Amino acid sequence: MRDSVSILPLAVEGLSFMADGKRLLDDVSFTLPRGGVTAIIGPNGAGKSLTLRLCHGLLAPGAGTISWQAGTGLRRHAMVLQRPVMLRRSARANIAHALHALAIPDAARRADAALTRFGLAALADRPARLLSGGEQQRLAIARAWAQAPELLFLDEPSSHLDPGATRQIEEMIAAMAAEGMTILMTTHDLGQARRLAQRVLFFNRGRLVEDAPADSFFTGPASPEAQAFIAGDLLW
Amino acid sequence: MLTRRSLLTAGFGLALAAAALAPAAAQSRFITVSSTTSTTDSGLFEHLLPAFKARTGIEVRVVSQGTGQALDTGRRGDADVVFVHARAQEAQFVEEGFGVERKPVMYNDFVLIGPKADPAGIRGTKDIAAALQAIQARGAPFVSRGDKSGTHAAELNLWKAAGITIEQARGPWYREIGQGMGAALNTAAAMNAYVLADRATWLNFRNRGELEIVVEGDGRLFNQYGVILVNPAKHPHVKKADGQAFIDWLTGPEGQKTIADYRINGEQLFFPNAGRPGA
Amino acid sequence: MDLSSAFASAFSLIFSGDPQFLQIVGLSLRVTLSAVLLAALIGLPLGALLAVVRFPGRSAVIVLANGLMGLPPVVAGLMVFLLLSRSGPLGPLGWLFSPAAMIMAQTLLVLPIVIALTRGAIEEMWGEYREHLTSLGLTGWRAIPTLLWDGRFVLATGLLAGFGRASAEVGAVLIVGGNIAGHTRTMTTAITLETSKGDLPLALGLGLVLIALTLAINAAAFGASRVGARFAG
Numbered sequence: 001m002r003d004s005v006s007i008l009p010l011a012v013e014g015l016s017f018m019a020d021g022k023r024l025l026d027d028v029s030f031t032l033p034r035g036g037v038t039a040i041i042g043p044n045g046a047g048k049s050l051t052l053r054l055c056h057g058l059l060a061p062g063a064g065t066i067s068w069q070a071g072t073g074l075r076r077h078a079m080v081l082q083r084p085v086m087l088r089r090s091a092r093a094n095i096a097h098a099l100h101a102l103a104i105p106d107a108a109r110r111a112d113a114a115l116t117r118f119g120l121a122a123l124a125d126r127p128a129r130l131l132s133g134g135e136q137q138r139l140a141i142a143r144a145w146a147q148a149p150e151l152l153f154l155d156e157p158s159s160h161l162d163p164g165a166t167r168q169i170e171e172m173i174a175a176m177a178a179e180g181m182t183i184l185m186t187t188h189d190l191g192q193a194r195r196l197a198q199r200v201l202f203f204n205r206g207r208l209v210e211d212a213p214a215d216s217f218f219t220g221p222a223s224p225e226a227q228a229f230i231a232g233d234l235l236w
Numbered sequence: 237m238l239t240r241r242s243l244l245t246a247g248f249g250l251a252l253a254a255a256a257l258a259p260a261a262a263q264s265r266f267i268t269v270s271s272t273t274s275t276t277d278s279g280l281f282e283h284l285l286p287a288f289k290a291r292t293g294i295e296v297r298v299v300s301q302g303t304g305q306a307l308d309t310g311r312r313g314d315a316d317v318v319f320v321h322a323r324a325q326e327a328q329f330v331e332e333g334f335g336v337e338r339k340p341v342m343y344n345d346f347v348l349i350g351p352k353a354d355p356a357g358i359r360g361t362k363d364i365a366a367a368l369q370a371i372q373a374r375g376a377p378f379v380s381r382g383d384k385s386g387t388h389a390a391e392l393n394l395w396k397a398a399g400i401t402i403e404q405a406r407g408p409w410y411r412e413i414g415q416g417m418g419a420a421l422n423t424a425a426a427m428n429a430y431v432l433a434d435r436a437t438w439l440n441f442r443n444r445g446e447l448e449i450v451v452e453g454d455g456r457l458f459n460q461y462g463v464i465l466v467n468p469a470k471h472p473h474v475k476k477a478d479g480q481a482f483i484d485w486l487t488g489p490e491g492q493k494t495i496a497d498y499r500i501n502g503e504q505l506f507f508p509n510a511g512r513p514g515a
Numbered sequence: 516m517d518l519s520s521a522f523a524s525a526f527s528l529i530f531s532g533d534p535q536f537l538q539i540v541g542l543s544l545r546v547t548l549s550a551v552l553l554a555a556l557i558g559l560p561l562g563a564l565l566a567v568v569r570f571p572g573r574s575a576v577i578v579l580a581n582g583l584m585g586l587p588p589v590v591a592g593l594m595v596f597l598l599l600s601r602s603g604p605l606g607p608l609g610w611l612f613s614p615a616a617m618i619m620a621q622t623l624l625v626l627p628i629v630i631a632l633t634r635g636a637i638e639e640m641w642g643e644y645r646e647h648l649t650s651l652g653l654t655g656w657r658a659i660p661t662l663l664w665d666g667r668f669v670l671a672t673g674l675l676a677g678f679g680r681a682s683a684e685v686g687a688v689l690i691v692g693g694n695i696a697g698h699t700r701t702m703t704t705a706i707t708l709e710t711s712k713g714d715l716p717l718a719l720g721l722g723l724v725l726i727a728l729t730l731a732i733n734a735a736a737f738g739a740s741r742v743g744a745r746f747a748g
Contacts, residue, residue, distance in 0.1 A: 058649050085647035088665040101651035277712050299693035313601030314611050418711025443713030
């Protein structure tokens with residue numbers, strides 16, 4: 001978001017992934033330009049989280065390509081896992097560790113800045129694993145933010161949290177997006193997608209079924225699957 | 237921070253390890269002597285070595301093993317001097333070229349130890365051959381070192397002198413333990429068995445239980461100790477001068493007197509005889 | 516043979532401040548701690564590497580390390596003895612019958628324990644940390660410093676197990692050290708010697724001191740790792 005050459009747009013072409021003879025992701029293509037929040041939604045097993053992992057490079061695709069504008073190998077995208085891994089260290093050291101790993105200079109100062117930025121300064125010296133679920137999730141996001149990524153992947157950022165904590169997380173996401181960070185997130189919470197996203201990628205059974213602006217998607221989904229999904233959600 | 241810390245830890249560790257290893261190399265002047273369990277278990281070296289060090293400044297490191305093993309240690313070049321008690325094996329060691337020259341140092345004697353109950357009925361006899369015959373005839377428990385030590389070799393010779401071929405005569409009563417003198421005495425004490433021991437170890441032995449001396453004074457129980465410098469021609473690293481200094485001191489007037497002075501409860505344990513020809 | 520005289524000799528040993536006795540205790544600690552330290556320096560990274568890197572023959576190496584945890588001390592001692600003997604390949608070092616030889620033999624005994632326990636602990640932690648560390652570009656050997664540091668309290672238990680094995684063993688140090696008074700005599704070889712002299716109370720007294728020492732070190736390490744583990748969560 002600050003460097004000369006952007007890694008975005010990200011172009012995903014014909015992405016497929018097989019495991020144990022099952023096709024978990026089938027011929028998915030989309031382009032992600034700079035800016036905004038894009039939500040990947042869909043029922044369980046649709047391939048939402050898998051798409052994030054493939055894009056972030058945690059897994060290698062079975063077929064297809066993931067290409068960045070400025071080439072690969074530049075660690076300018078970060079990811080917050082659905083269940084964030086808290087290292088057995090203090091909150092501050094968790095952030096500093098990530099910055100060290102990525103050879104980002106001035107780690108201590110940046111870690112403190114990240115904690116302060118998200119109101120976590122009081123927890124800086126607390127053991128990260130003893131924080132509450134909501135605090136851990138906020139720390140994980142702060143840790144990713146400190147890496148100053150251009151693109152942030154968020155996998156179900158509030159799936160196990162109570163409404164209060166969820167609200168705090170959503171405020172963080174909105175703030176980062178307002179700063180110009182591009183966000184690609186998965187969520188099973190349609191309300192959250194409505195509140196945060198400008199664009200929706202609807203997945204079902206490993207396929208990208210619908211790619212639409214959030215407004216039009218929620219008011220008039222084009223595909224029968226999406227209609228059923230939204231209807232099911234409303235009925236619920 | 238992390239990498240710096242782990243580097244520091246590793247460096248600190250290496251430094252500690254080096255410190256642990258260094259003193260081994262930094263030791264000044266010493267020789268290694270392989271000797272028998274009887275000389276160590278009897279406490280003789282604790283009496284001798286400080287006197288030698290005070291005179292010459294040479295530290296003597298004693299590794300105590302059975303005579304057979306002690307000679308092997310010399311054969312491999314892991315000792316500068318061997319100090320043992322088995323004439324035939326010593327002669328062979330020198331003949332093979334591993335030793336320079338064997339010199340007599342001192343003697344003591346073997347004693348037959350047995351339980352107070354004396355199941356073989358041999359207490360008081362002076363005839364060791366007759367005593368062994370009685371033990372074998374009654375099948376009274378007997379503990380043998382069985383470790384190729386000097387005492388073991390002496391025991392085998394005594395069976396031969398008694399006209400008994402122990403390989404054939406042995407039965408459940410004959411228990412080979414394959415360990416040192418002290419262990420053999422502990423075993424005999426636990427089983428109320430007879431056992432052949434050198435007098436020095438016996439006198440210094442605390443855990444006697446029901447054991448006592450049953451046979452002593454037979455001329456065939458004589459136990460001669462000899463000392464040999466390991467041949468520098470075979471093992472060039474042998475500390476020839478310091479090793480020879482130890483041998484000269486042991487067999488000289490001062491060493492001989494120090495040996496004679498070693499007593500437990502007023503009883504002399506070893507009798508110097510370096511000057512006696514043919515000893 | 517009564518226990519009370521054993522306790523009496525243990526107490527008089529501890530409180531007499533006998534320099535010979537202190538020297539023996541000091542050497543025992545020096546040899547054992549050095550061996551544990553060397554085994555840690557070699558075994559921790561090696562065990563961690565075994566946990567995170569896949570290569571052909573990995574299972575065989577793991578089985579080997581696990582199996583060698585039961586290596587008889589006498590055999591370890593004999594191997595080092597043959598290596599260090601003047602007639603052996605490392606003979607020119609002149610290390611036989613020295614503390615260095617004893618450290619070497621005990622390192623050999625402790626190393627498989629450290630490797631096997633490290634491998635187990637780190638593999639479990641790697642399962643948990645994998646995606647996060649991969650996300651940060653820390654894969655393969657680059658993940659090891661993080662894993663070792665975060666596993667430090669669990670790994671301390673492995674090192675304690677190694678310390679226990681080394682401090683208790685007599686077979687290896689007796690063979691390669693020679694139980695030389697004032698030079699290579701440790702607690703355990705002194706116990707062996709006093710037993711063969713038939714001074715069982717003194718032998719047992721030494722044994723009690725050894726047990727007390729081992730307990731003290733274990734308690735200290737346990738306490739430290741409890742406090743640390745509570746902090747690390």
